[in-house]
Amino acid sequence: MKIRWKPLLGVALVAGVSAWLAVDHRARGRAAELLGELAGRPAHAGEDRPDKAWTEAPPSRPEETARGILTLTDEQVKGIDLKTVPVKAQTEPVILRLPGVTDYDPATLTIVRPQFDSRVDRVLVDLGTVVKQGDPLLEIFSTELAEAKSNYELARSQWIRDKRVLDYKTPLAQNETLPRKELIEIENDEAKSRLQMKLAKDKLLVYGLTEKEVEDAQKEDGVQKARMTMRSRADGIVVKRSVVQGNYYDSKDELMQVAPLDHLWVRGSVSELDADKVEIGQKIRVIFPYSDKFIEDHVEYIDKAIDPETRSARFRASITNPEKRFKAGMFVKVRLEIPPKPDQTVIPRGSMVSVDRLDFVFIRKEAPPGKARFERRHILVASESSDWVVVPPPSRDHLGLKPGEEVVTNGSLILEQLYEDRLTTEGETPRERPIDDETFGKPEKPVVISAQPSVARSR
Template identity: 30%
Template sequence: MDRSDAIGDERAATPARPTWLRVALRAAGALALLLVGAVGGALWSERRALRGELAGPVGPAAGVAPSTAAPVAAPATGAPGGGADEAPLEITLPPEAVRRAGLRIATAATARPAVTLTVPGTVVSNAYRETKVAALVGGVVRQILVELGSTVRRGAPLAIVFSTELAEAQMKYLAARAMLHADHQKLVRTRRLVAIGAASRQELEEVQATHDAHESELAAARQRLLLLGLTPEQIDALGGASDVAAEVTVAAPVDGVVIARGVNPGQAVMPGQELFVVADLSTVWVIGDLHESDVGRVHVGARATVTPPTTPSRPVVGRVSYLDPRVDPATRTAKVRVEIPNPEGTLRLGMYVTLALEVSAERPVTVVPRAAVQTIGERTVVYLPVADGEGRFVERPVTLGATFGDVVEVLAGLTPGERVVTEGSFFLRAEAARLRAGG
């Protein structure tokens, strides 16, 4: 048997497939092709859509229908909270209502209002009202009659000093007075003798010259005693050597408080040596430290307020009297001195206080009277008169800054020169609220 016969026999031996199986296999293959095609088409469409989105917005030209959703409505014009595009609310009042409201108008201005600069301060005595009490004679301190902090009146004894110098000066005064007394008697006799021709004119002149010299010596001795601290009454009471006193009383030269004492009993002192310091504390100084960046903002005469820690509810007002031209290189500060009245003595020397200085603002700002500003919820507004209409006013929101006494800074919403309602602005606020409520 040849090869062709073998093949034919083999085919004849293989059983034939049924017809329905062949149809099923062909249908399954066709379905698989359809699925593959559908998946591929979907992927291709997705990639195209992605490319279109990256390329730009899709509009009708790209085959995409426009959105039919309704647009978002803008806030109604003039409605409260309408934002930056809100139309200003206008208020119209009849003349009678304007008169009844007592409206007053002011102009927004540019100013450098005073602001407060707070620094710590220390109370010290007024050096211009300090009096140093010195020893007029040399000697030894026998007794101290006052203590630190004592309040004294002018002429009150402060100390007693034993001084041989004072005793010698009194003896010289007594000797000069005795010599003058003798010269006076001799002068009277000589004049009588000259009158009867028993003495010459020359003798009279010599006696007169001696008398005048001793009179000058007595005057100098008396003045010396006055300089050493004796009173005219004490000098006149010197009758003789038994009346000479070697003790001198050191008296207070002014009314005040003893704030320094430099001697003790038994201590030797020299003429001119300082014994006490008496200060008038009806005014005191408060010394503060200004940073060098603030020095240019403070000037002499500026108002200052001192708050003591003992009476914080009773601040005391004074004025800047001195500004040190030197800056401490270590602390970068300069001293500022404020003079404060202290009639009741509440400010004590050495006390730490709070010093508030009124200085000018660093830059000009736009300000209006505080009465012009009204608050509506979380907004602050002002009311401007309409230039071309009597009784017409416009409400305008503003942004406020710092408050300076009776005026307030306007950061936004007003420009200098614009006119605003001050007194009676609350009446316009009430009218505006009525209009918003639809009344």
């Protein structure tokens, strides 16, 4: 007996696709068209559609469809395996996981420069050396330094002489042996020489000499007066060293930089989509790689402009470094907490359907026995992740959601396809659905519902 394979294969394929429909709800819309084509019937042939039990809603009034209302029977709800969950008020903060990098605080950097033209005879520290305040960094040689020391020695000598004269003639003036006018002139000379000595000493202190080195300057001879040891003015680590032994430098040249280790900056980047959510004072957690350590602090600064290349905004925080184990330039993970806002709600990610760049959900409404009614509602998105969506409070742009409302999770894509099929079947034209006047006092910008079929997806 000759077996006709083609009809048998067609029947088997139709049966296999029908079984697949019972499992994969998201593919039913497209599969219905395929089944119709296999059976030799149009995809939208009304009663002849093979998947009618799941993909075709019962008749409803055109005005309901225009208002975004879709009515199903209990059998269809069961066949779709439709599930709902209640809308919840946002109580937990939104967590943004962002990249960051550590850096030294430029406000606390110590830049080492010579105060005069000099030659570097010896470099006492290397890049990465940890130093304390007062530790020696460089040994330099300068004729300007020698001249400054000589001027101080000369001024000090003059003051000593004037002081001795004043001490000798003061008793004479008290005994009226010396005219009072002459004593006043001697006092003026002593005060003048004392001021000159102080100015010469201050200059040496500005150059970086210690009090002891200034006092010892009068004991130095020849080239000893031209030598000096430059010392660190702060605790930290040598993060930059450009000085070369034997070279000559002036006061404009940078020899090295010393950065503190007690704290660091953390610079983070946030995309322009979330940049408006970051505010000064928000809590962050800095997680260091290859370590179980993390440090918590707060946002201190946010850039006022978006980087045109990365399309992101930079923000900054300061973190303590008590053990001084963390270094600048380390890549870190920044966990930024966005506090919950009043009247914001949270729904599962699978509840939202995106159509033509607009986001919708289906809300279960009251319905007669044996039927289920769903409202297709436009929403805005405040934040989203792979698991949840945060919906902002109602505004003139959308109705928002209320805690306790039942939102469709499993089956939302099928409802969207049913809704669009119903619009096409009824031949509806695009309609405008204003937001409730009783809520806001006057109509808002209408939401246009397109009558043309479109591809719905879960964004």
